[in-house]
């Protein structure tokens with residue numbers, strides 16, 4: 305048990321805020337992917353990533369102001385291109401938003417093509433789960449068009465009526481309101497941190 309919030313942060317802070325790395329293979333090349341919290345300089349790239357998929361109807365859109373307001377919620381996946389400019393590229397993102405007592409939501413999960421199906425989405429979800437556990441949040445849900453993806457990470461399909469009314473107040477701004485066609489999925493931990 306931690307004696308103070310500060311002690312808890314020092315013990316677990318690195319887990320959340322320290323970048324981690326994974327290697328993937330795409331188009332015959334090996335890339336090192338850095339997973340880290342989003343920074344101010346990432347906002348435009350996040351906006352473009354979500355716009356591309358929302359135009360195709362695969363996810364809900366997010367405005368620039370919405371991304372700025374929730375920037376602290378986001379993790380990003382980034383690769384470096386060792387070209388003339390030594391540029392880096394954001395290839396994925398995912399947000400964990402605390403919505404209610406002991407309840408957080410995974411939002412705006414996206415991985416750029418051609419980097420999909422290389423476990424980047426799974427790694428981003430794992431980061432969000434770590435962060436939720438750091439905050440001692442034991443229930444994480446998502447509203448999604450891809451429930452099979454979440455099931456692979458241990459989420460279970462639930463009835464939307466199991467979610468508190470509070471979360472529906474955020475839906476009023478959704479283009480699909482009130483005809484939500486997403487599936488609700490939930491991941492719950494018990495007090496020993498095991499998946500229920």
Ligand SMILES: CC(C)(COP(=O)(O)OP(=O)(O)OC[C@H]1O[C@@H](n2cnc3c(N)ncnc32)[C@H](O)[C@@H]1OP(=O)(O)O)[C@@H](O)C(=O)NCCC(=O)NCCS
Nearest residue numbers: 357362413414415420421422423424425426448452453456
């Ligand atoms: C959904 C998405 C985030 C998945 O990211 P990803 O990095 O490709 O996923 P992973 O490689 O970690 O997938 C792990 C497993 O989840 C399942 N899965 C992944 N994408 C899936 C999809 N589109 N449909 C169904 N199952 C999927 C598969 O079982 C996969 O394992 P496999 O490749 O061995 O079969 C990505 O395809 C994406 O950005 N899609 C467009 C935007 C979107 O739909 N976002 C989700 C909104 S909630």
